[in-house]
Amino acid sequence: MVQVLNVGSVRQSSARVRERNEARRLDILRAAARVFRRRGIAAAGMREIAEEAGLSPGNLYHYFSGKDEILLFCQENTLQRMLAAVQSAQGTAADRLRSVLHAHVHCMLDELEGATAHLDVESLPAKLRAPMIVKRDAYERGVRAIVAAGVKSREFARCDAALVTRAMLGAVNWTARWYRPDGALGADEIADALSEYLVKGLA
Amino acid sequence: MVQVLNVGSVRQSSARVRERNEARRLDILRAAARVFRRRGIAAAGMREIAEEAGLSPGNLYHYFSGKDEILLFCQENTLQRMLAAVQSAQGTAADRLRSVLHAHVHCMLDELEGATAHLDVESLPAKLRAPMIVKRDAYERGVRAIVAAGVKSREFARCDAALVTRAMLGAVNWTARWYRPDGALGADEIADALSEYLVKGLA
Structure with missing residues (x-):
């Protein structure tokens, strides 16, 4: 019984630690992104990112092993939200497309400072880049499938869905x-x- | 008389030199742009650009004082072509817009290798960047004026022309x-x- 309670409380507290860690990583991401915008991704250094985040360099390395991991976290985070928007979209093809594009704009602008890093897949080393490209392609396929469905049901005019x-x-x-x-x-x-304008061109 | 002939022939030959110089600079631009794409603009060096262009580094410096001047030449060149397309567009607002967007896509893709450098205004040092931003803004204003004219004449639906x-x-x-x-x-x-799709969304 005592042991079970202990395990439970350890689990609870490790969940809290994870949450706190994640929130901290998001704070660091925003700080990093401000540095990326100011200095460019190539020129930004971990020391400068630590300073911007109000951490010692050593403390920053506790959360991220390096700049590449920060970039990767940014891109994973953004793509995850975009894929979720495709999956949860409902209604006609036009409705679904509008809601996906709406969410996409919010991803770009709400985390504006992360968007630069999100778009800059080329800055990742090849090994990290490959899985991001797979996710990005999955997202693009999801959007394209909505366009194609709308064309098929004659809700949209014929067009090159990929283009x-x-x-x-x-x-x-x-x-x-x-x-x-x-x-x-x-x-x-x-x-x-x-989202209104872009969907209208499909009518 | 002899003097006049001489002046004329000097003019002709200096025009030929200028033309040859300009063609050489365009060749170098394409070579540079291949290096930019392969290595990223920040990491590309003059030595590598010279090699790609089949020149000695010293010879490359005869045409361009450095990487910044190559970037600037690329951006000036592309913006000049885009501004010319706005000025020469004719017909209804939809016609003009289609022809401007058509030319813009060609500028991006025909000189694809230059397009990366064209889009990367941030890579220029501030002093060179400012006049490019002025030109880019003039181009954007030109396109926006066509949209606004179409809205005013009711050829297009009401919309936020800038957006x-x-x-x-x-x-x-x-x-x-x-x-x-x-x-x-x-x-x-x-x-x-x-150009067809993008203008259709304005109807």
Whole structure:
């Protein structure tokens, strides 16, 4: 009985540690991303990232083994959210597409500082890059399948689903290049207007 | 008389030298761009660019003072062609927009190897970057003016012209990220399909 209680409490506390660790890693990611934006990914160093995150370099290495692991965490995190949006989308093809593009814009702009690193798959060493490309391709296939389903059901006009999908993803990815948090439009307004416009071109 | 003839022939021959110089610089640009794609802009060195262009490093410096000047030449060249497309576009707003987007896709894909450098304004030192941003903004304004004119004449539905312009430019810029010269679609087919789709969303 005592042992069972102990195991339970160890489990609870290790879950809490994991959560705290994850939150800390997200904080570090945001700090790293600010450095990436300021200095470029290639020039950013772990020392500078630690400083930005308010950690000692040694403490930073407790959370991430290096810059590549930070990049990888950023890309995994963003792609996971995007894939979840494809899986949970409901309604007509137009509805589903709008909601996926809406979520994609939010991924780009809410974590704007991570978006730079997310888009820069080329900065990862080849070994880490490969699984990210697999995930990114899975996401692109998911979006393309919605376009193709809409074409098949005649909800959309005939088109090259692969090409149109890339055009849509390009338009939403590009937001990370021009969006300014202090600009005239908020992330939600941009997400609304872009998803509306991009789906309309399929009618 | 003799003097006049001499001046004329000096002019002719200096025009020929300029032309040859310009063609050589374009060759070097393509070679540089292959290195940029292979190694990333930050990691590419003048020695490697010279080797790719089949020149000695000393000879390369005869044409370009350094990597920044190559980047600048690439960006100036591409923006000049894009601005020319805005100025020469004719017909309805939809016609003009289609022709500008068509030319933009060609700029991205025909000189694909230069497109990476063109898009990477951030790689330029601040002093060189500023005039490029001025030109890029002028181009964006030109495209936006066509969208706004179409909205005003009711050829297009009401929309946020600035936002839609950025969506269109994002979609066409993104082609440089995914296009493969040995892929299923040629540059011209991609230009046709994208300009058609992107203008349709404005109807």
